[in-house]
Amino acid sequence: MAFNESTISNNGIVRPTYIEVNLTRLTENYRAIERAVAPAKMMPILKANAYGHGLVEVARHVVSLGAAYLGVAFLEEGILLREMGISAPILVLGGIIGNQVPLFLKHDLTLTASSIEKLTQINEAAAEMGVRARVHLKIDTGMERIGVHYYNADSLLEAALNCEHCLVEGIYSHFANADTAVLQSAQIQLDRFNQVLSFYEQRGLPLPPLRHMANSGAILQLPGSHFDMVRAGILLYGVYPSDEVAKTIAARPVLSWKSRVVYFKVVLPDHPVSYGSTWQSDHMVRVVTVPVGYGDGYFRRMSGQAQVIIRGKRYPVIGRICMDQLMVNLEWDSAYNNDEVTLLGESDGQIIRCEELAEWAGTIPYEILTNINTRVSRIYLTEKKQGA
Ligand SMILES: *Cc1c(COP(=O)(O)O)cnc(C)c1O
Numbered sequence: 001m002a003f004n005e006s007t008i009s010n011n012g013i014v015r016p017t018y019i020e021v022n023l024t025r026l027t028e029n030y031r032a033i034e035r036a037v038a039p040a041k042m043m044p045i046l047k048a049n050a051y052g053h054g055l056v057e058v059a060r061h062v063v064s065l066g067a068a069y070l071g072v073a074f075l076e077e078g079i080l081l082r083e084m085g086i087s088a089p090i091l092v093l094g095g096i097i098g099n100q101v102p103l104f105l106k107h108d109l110t111l112t113a114s115s116i117e118k119l120t121q122i123n124e125a126a127a128e129m130g131v132r133a134r135v136h137l138k139i140d141t142g143m144e145r146i147g148v149h150y151y152n153a154d155s156l157l158e159a160a161l162n163c164e165h166c167l168v169e170g171i172y173s174h175f176a177n178a179d180t181a182v183l184q185s186a187q188i189q190l191d192r193f194n195q196v197l198s199f200y201e202q203r204g205l206p207l208p209p210l211r212h213m214a215n216s217g218a219i220l221q222l223p224g225s226h227f228d229m230v231r232a233g234i235l236l237y238g239v240y241p242s243d244e245v246a247k248t249i250a251a252r253p254v255l256s257w258k259s260r261v262v263y264f265k266v267v268l269p270d271h272p273v274s275y276g277s278t279w280q281s282d283h284m285v286r287v288v289t290v291p292v293g294y295g296d297g298y299f300r301r302m303s304g305q306a307q308v309i310i311r312g313k314r315y316p317v318i319g320r321i322c323m324d325q326l327m328v329n330l331e332w333d334s335a336y337n338n339d340e341v342t343l344l345g346e347s348d349g350q351i352i353r354c355e356e357l358a359e360w361a362g363t364i365p366y367e368i369l370t371n372i373n374t375r376v377s378r379i380y381l382t383e384k385k386q387g388a
Contacts, residue, residue, distance in 0.1 A: 015291075015375075015376070015377050016259055016260040016262065016291055017257075017258070017259040017260075017290075017291055017292045017296060017376055017377075018257075018258055018259075018376060018377040018378070018379055019052070019053075019054075019255055019256070019257055019258075019372060019376055019377065019378045019379065020255070020256040020257075020258060020345070020379050020381055021053050021054060021057065021058075021254055021255055021378055021379065021380050021381065022254050022255075022256070022381055022382075022383070023061055023254075023380055023381065023382045024381075024382050024383040025238060025252050025253070025254045025383075026053075026058070026061060026062075026236070026237070026238075026254045027061075027065060028251075028252065029235065029236050029237070029238050029251040029252065029254065030042070030044070030062060030065050030067075030232075030236060031065075032249050032250055032251060033219060033230070033232050033235060033236065033249055033251070036219070036248070036249050037214075037219060037223075037226045037230045040214075040226040040227060040228055040229055040230050041068035041069065041210075041228060041229040041230075042062075042066075042067050042068055042069075042229070042230065042232060043067070043068065043069040043070065043071045043091065043212065043229050043230065043231045043232065044058070044059075044062040044067050044070060044071065044232055044236055045071040045072075045093075045215075045231050045232060045233035045236070046058055046059055046062075046070055046071065046072050046077070046081075047071070047072050047073035047074070047077060047093070047233075048073065048370040049370070049374065050237075051233065051234060051237050051366070051369045051370055052255065052297075052369040052370050052371070052372040053237060053254060053255055053369075053378070054378040054380070055072075055077060055080065055081065056080070056081065056084045056086075057378065057380050059081050059084075059086050059088075060084075060086065062236075063086060063088050067088060068088075068089070068229060069088065069089045069090070069091055069110075069210070069229060070086070070088055070089070070090045070091070071090075071091050071093055071231050072090060072091075072092055072093065073092070073093055073094045074092065074094050075092055075094075075096075075100050075103060075104060075109065077092075078090045078092050078104075078107060078109040079103065079107050079109070082107045082108070082109070089110060089134070090109050090110060091109075091110040091112065091136055091170070092104065092109055092110065092111065092112060093112060094112065094146070095112070095114060095118075095146045096111060096112070096118055096121070096122075101121055101122055101125040101133075102125055102129065104122075104133070105125060105126060105129050105131050105133055106129075108134070109134075110134040110135065110136060110169070110170070111133060111134070111135050111136070112135075112136055112138045112146070113135045113136070113137050113138065113156070113160070113166075114137075114138040114140075114146045114147045114148060115148055115156065116148075116155060116156055116159045119135070119137075119156065119159055119160060119163060119166070120159070120163075122135060122163075122165075122166060123163040123164070123165045123166050124165075126165035126166060127164075127165045131165070132165055132166065132167050133165060133166045133167065134166075134167050134169055135160070135163075135166045135167065135168050135169070135170075136168075136169065136170030136171060136172055136208075136210070137156060137157065137160055137168060137170070137171040137172070137208070138172060138173070139153050139156075139171065139172070139173045139192075139193060139196050140173070141173045141174075141189040141190075141192040141193050141196070142175075142176055142185065142188065142189040142192065143173075143174050143175070143176045143189075144176075145174065147173065147174075150173075150192040150193070150195065150196050153196045153199070154196075154199055157171075157196070157199045157200075161205070168208050169208060169209055169210055170208050170209070170210035170211070170212065170229075171196075171197070171207075171208045171210075171211055171212075172210075172211065172212045172213060172231075173189065173192075173193045173196075173213045174213070174215065175189055175213065175214075175215060175217065175218050175222075175225075176189070177189075177217075178214070178215055178216075178217030178218035178221060178222060178225075178241075179215075179216070179217030179220075179221075179241035179242040179244070179245045180217075180242065180244055180245075181244040181245075181246075183221060183222065186217075186218065186221075186222060186225075187222075189213075190213065190222065190224060190225050193213055193225075197211060209228065210228045210229050211227035211228050211229075212227055212228060212229040212230065212231060213225045213227060214226050214227070214230040214231065215231055215232075215233055215241070216232060216233050216234050216235035216236075216240070216241045216245075217241045217242070217245055218230075219232060219235060219249070220235065220240075220241075220245050220246055220247065220248045220249055221245060221246050221248070234365065234366060234369075235249065235251050236251075237253070237254050237255065237369065238251045238252045238253040238254045238255075239251075239253060239354050239355075239365045239369070240365075241366075242364075243355070253345065253353070253354065255344065255345065255354075255369065256342065256344060256345025256346065256347075257342070257343040257344035257345060257372065257376070258340055258341065258342055258343065258345070258347075259290045259291060259292045259340075259341045259343060260290070260291070260337075260338050260339060260340060260341060261288045261289070261290060261310070261335055261336065261337050261338060261339040261341060262289055262290065262291050262337065263288060263289035263337070264286070264287075264288050264289075264335065264336065264337060265286070265287055265288075265289075266284055266285070266286055266287070267281065267284070267285050267286075267287045268284060269281055269282050269283055269284060270282070272319070273287065273318050273319035273327050274318070274319030274320045274321075274322060274326075274327055275319070275320045275322065276319075276320055277319075278303070278304070278319055278320055279304070279318045279319040281329070284332075285329055285330070285331055285332070286329075286330040286331065286332060286333065286334070286335075287318070287327050287328065287329055287330065288310070288327070288328050288330060288335050288339075288341075289325055289326070289327055289328075290308070290325065290326050290327075290328060290341045291324060291325055292324070292325070292326060292341075292343060292376075293321055293322045293323045293324045293325050293326055294321055294322070294323055295323040295324050295373065295375070296324075296372065296373045296375060296376050297368075297371035297372040297373045297376070298321060298326070298343060299321070299357075299360075299361040299363075299368075299371070300320065300321045301360070301361045301362055301363075302317070302321060302357065302360040302361050303317070303319065303320045303321045304317075304318075305317075305360040306321070306326075306357070306360050307352065308328055308341050308342060308343055308352070309341070309342040309347045309348070309350045309352060310328065310330070310335050310339055310340070310341050310342075311333075311334075311335060311339060311348070312347065312348030312349060312350055313333065313350070314350060314352075315328045315329060315330055315331075315333075316328070316329050328341070343357075344357055344368075354368050354369060
């Protein structure tokens with residue numbers, strides 16, 4: 001595969017441990033989802049440093065692809081995007097805390113209103129500042145996280161009709177179980193949301209223009225939940241939300257995690273490797289050291305299970321994973337200083353998937369991606385077109 005290097009973060013200084021973000025793949029995944037959900041619009045979800053892929057770079061890229069809206073978890077993420085010159089609409093999905101409302105308004109960030117009190121607070125702040133607040137109402141249909149309960153939602157919808165200083169442009173809910181094989185509970189949540197939406201029809205009122213509910217699981221499995229917009233998270237990054245989910249849309253991983261061999265040595269029999277001396281060999285082996293560790297988000301829990309790819313072959317990580325380094329057993333194969341080490345992603349026909357790391361660490365792919373530390377450089381690549 002040929003690449004154009006478009007951007008190197010950290011002022012061009014690249015630590016030997018880095019993430020490659022394949023923007024061509026990101027585009028392909030984006031278009032595949034877009035085709036599957038049309039005419040619903042796209043809201044790429046960029047929380048947690050865009051699932052580890054880099055908040056600002058991914059935001060710029062999806063805006064260039066035509067994303068209608070961007071979704072982040074926290075106010076700070078929204079402000080950073082504004083400061084970096086992103087002018088697309090941005091919805092902050094999380095709850096509002098303390099006196100944050102004026103900051104939302106100052107940066108033209110869309111607020112999630114999850115109770116009448118919050119809505120009133122937003123309306124009053126907007127009146128005071130002489131602006132119109134963009135608001136999406138949040139309905140809890142079964143997640144029990146934030147949002148007004150579906151069985152109490154009418155009062156919030158009613159109150160929203162009288163907020164002169166708010167532009168209620170959206171209403172949304174969130175699934176607790178859209179990535180499972182059995183969709184009974186998701187269907188119940190969807191029914192509840194539709195019931196809440198009937199408020200408008202019953203009163204002959206226009207619906208808020210952006211109804212949205214679908215995360216990746218529901219994008220794949222519940223077309224009836226696509227409404228006016230979908231909130232595409234992990235699927236956009238080419239990872240499926242669970243093993244059980246129906247893979248109705250083809251998506252390929254965007255992120256690879258690489259490092260390099262910094263040290264080579266021979267280890268004698270009965271000479272244990274790393275903290276706690278948990279691993280030793282009964283014969284001579286060649287061992288290389290790689291400058292990556294749990295301080296980068298390569299979980300210590302994976303000690304004794306993880307593998308990496310060097311020169312097209314998988315080798316086991318041995319002994320405890322350290323904060324900044326780990327050791328790999330080559331048995332009697334060869335490797336040299338500066339050889340590429342693939343921790344996650346493809347190399348010479350081999351592949352290590354995010355799901356595999358998740359299994360070694362006893363977690364889910366989401367946690368693997370979002371824990372890759374910011375001290376790991378991100379490099380953004382686009383594949384060269386054939387013949388270009
Ligand atoms: C994180 C999140 C999403 C995206 O979820 P994925 O499973 O990654 O697609 C969508 N909506 C809300 C409210 C979220 O918090």
